[in-house]
Amino acid sequence: MKLGLKIYSVLLLLLLVISGCSSESNSEGSGNSSSGETLKYSIAAGSTGGGFHSGGTALSTVLNENTSNLETVVEVTGSSKDNVQLLQAGEVEMGLSSTEIAWEAYNGEFTFEGQPHDKLRTLFPGWPGxxxxxxxxxxxxxxxxxxxxxxxxxxxxxxxxxxxxxxxxxxxxxxxxxxxxxxxxxxxxxxxxxxxxxxxxxxxxxxxxxxxxxxxxxxxxxxxxxxxxxxxxxxxxxxxxxxxxxxxxxxxxxxxxxYNLFLVSSDISEDTVYEIVKAAYENTDYIKQVWPQMADGMATEFVDKTTIPYHPGAVKYFEEQGVEIPEDLLPPESN
Incomplete structure (x- = not known):
């Protein structure tokens, strides 16, 4: 009886260890590309024929071809207002929005009165519209x-x-x-x-x-x-x-x-967002072929064109390039 009890205890301990390891792995995989798992992300864009869909497609292609742990798809959506709501709800990881919708959503003003979308972060500037x-x-x-x-x-x-x-x-x-x-x-x-x-x-x-x-x-x-x-x-x-x-x-x-913006959820890890921004800026030649306005508009001289804070991963990349992010656009989590 004592032997059986010992075997049962050992098996129970092993199950707990395995379960813990699996949970930790899944947690890392949900937002950290360094975990080795492939991350499947959605980019909320807009309707076909519009600039958001062209921009989202350009970014998705760059990430799929130039990162080892990311697979992205472009979602046809209702555009800015729809996209910030999808980001806040955790239904997509990235999305596009115009500056006024992003500001209103983040601060809970006008259209979003009393409903601040605090998960919104800027990935990088897009282009003027x-x-x-x-x-x-x-x-x-x-x-x-x-x-x-x-x-x-x-x-x-x-x-x-x-x-x-x-x-x-x-x-x-x-x-x-x-x-x-x-x-x-x-x-x-x-x-x-x-x-x-x-x-x-x-x-x-x-x-x-x-x-x-x-x-x-x-x-x-x-x-x-x-x-x-x-x-x-x-x-x-x-x-x-x-x-x-x-x-x-x-x-x-x-x-x-x-200004149109590329946004990302604050739930995504700093390392993953850094990789996303790096891939985008190292492949502007391709983006220029697909959507030239985006390639011109995302130049680092326009980092101040957003109306909500950047993600820490984006800040890390821009600072490595010698680009200073205005203090009022630094992420609240870095304070």
């Missing part, structure tokens, strides 16, 4: 005020495009008949005449493709409306659409916009 109202030349729409009563896609639900369009319409009392279509669907609907216009931000391949078959008109918020809008919506900045970008604005144009 300028919001556009896209229609056709023969639509009779010459300003945003002419959209009143028109059938209009303000962008996918939860996208920064939707948020911006909604704020413009509320500021000036404009009441279109709103639908929320993915970018590629909106471009097709405009071609078919089922909608009168749609919202998107420069840069967008969808507009370039649309111009190959139709005479496009790009409507922007004009100087006469600029101050009134800014007084009610302070997170926005005035930016340029470069000369020669679109046939519709051959001399370039100006309107409100924001």
């Amino acid at each position: 300028v919001y556009m109202f896209v229609t056709l030349e023969d639509s009779g729409i010459d300003s945003v005020h002419d959209l009143d009563g028109k059938k209009y896609s303000s962008g996918p639900k939860g996208s920064a495009n939707e948020v911006y369009a909604d704020r413009v319409f509320k500021t000036f009392g404009i009441e279109p008949e709103i639908v929320n279509l993915p970018t590629s669907d909106a471009a097709n609907a405009l071609k078919d005449g089922t909608i009168d216009g749609f919202s998107i931000a420069w840069p967008s391949s969808a507009v370039t493709e649309l111009e190959t078959s139709h005479d496009v008109k790009i409507v922007l918020l004009g100087d006469e409306d600029k101050q009134e809008f800014l007084d009610q919506n302070p997170p926005y900045v005035w930016l340029d659409i470069p000369v020669g970008t679109y046939k519709a604005v051959p001399n370039g144009a100006e309107s409100f916009g924001l």
